[in-house]
Amino acid sequence: MTLPGPFGTPTRRLTAAVIAAVAVLTVALLGASLAQTGTGELEIPAAGTTTVLRLVVVTALAVHIGEIAGVRIARGGPLPRRWSVPAAVAGCAASACLLLLLAMVSGLKLSTVYGLREGRLFLVTANALALAAVCAATRRPALAAGPLAVAVVAEAMRAHPEAYTPAIGIALTVVHLTAASLWFGTLLYVLRTMRLRGGGRDVLMRYARMAAWVFGALAVTGTCSTLRRLPLDGVLTTAYGRVLLVKLALFGLTALLALTARRRMLRDEDAQPPARVELSVLAAVMVVSALLTVVPDPHWLLP
Numbered sequence: 566m567t568l569p570g571p572f573g574t575p576t577r578r579l580t581a582a583v584i585a586a587v588a589v590l591t592v593a594l595l596g597a598s599l600a601q602t603g604t605g606e607l608e609i610p611a612a613g614t615t616t617v618l619r620l621v622v623v624t625a626l627a628v629h630i631g632e633i634a635g636v637r638i639a640r641g642g643p644l645p646r647r648w649s650v651p652a653a654v655a656g657c658a659a660s661a662c663l664l665l666l667l668a669m670v671s672g673l674k675l676s677t678v679y680g681l682r683e684g685r686l687f688l689v690t691a692n693a694l695a696l697a698a699v700c701a702a703t704r705r706p707a708l709a710a711g712p713l714a715v716a717v718v719a720e721a722m723r724a725h726p727e728a729y730t731p732a733i734g735i736a737l738t739v740v741h742l743t744a745a746s747l748w749f750g751t752l753l754y755v756l757r758t759m760r761l762r763g764g765g766r767d768v769l770m771r772y773a774r775m776a777a778w779v780f781g782a783l784a785v786t787g788t789c790s791t792l793r794r795l796p797l798d799g800v801l802t803t804a805y806g807r808v809l810l811v812k813l814a815l816f817g818l819t820a821l822l823a824l825t826a827r828r829r830m831l832r833d834e835d836a837q838p839p840a841r842v843e844l845s846v847l848a849a850v851m852v853v854s855a856l857l858t859v860v861p862d863p864h865w866l867l868p
Contacts, residue, residue: 600804620855625656631750645757653698660691686723741786749847804860812853
């Protein structure tokens, strides 16, 4: 007989996972088109497929980076099965698919795409994640931090091809992507650890202390990036602005849930329920963040 865990019975978990997967795919495939409705912006070729693949890449980074941090936070005691290897492999495959998709959409040969800036960065990300998977499979999985850092920088460079102060945009994105990966990935690992141990308030407390710094980094870098890329008159008239508003709303909800969980911990109450909801909302933030990397950059659209 299987006892229900903190995430519900196995049947309920499977049902919730299927519903969540369908919702994620629907938003990823249709989100860009819906956000561009009435904006007059040109449709992005293969926007839905690109969003799904981008989501796989950022999720892979979050799971792997979060696992490295989570192991340190969990300290002694039993640890959950590692997801870093399959995550890195999935991210590597998604990056390779993005490279192939770029060749198909642009109508160029693959050898030509390799010479493009974006193509080279996709290749760097794929190779870095492949190396991270190899490192994670060894006895010293923390060595994967190096290749993961390369992947994060490559993703930040790909997201900022502009000619105006690109170094600032890249630096902001590196910090933002790393912080987002730590928030989502580490919380996922901590909750899995708590489920395995049947508790672990001390683990969640250590995570909460780290999350406070992560939240601050996200808020500062996100605000600075928005001010650089989105003019105020484009908030409602561009797809980027609309998607960003959704992300901000989800980010605010996540912050409230994190505060609720922290308040419960300080009162010696069970903080896992709000933390699990927080994780679900963070997953939605990841989907919206992937959308932001696909919709047109408003800097080039507005005077």
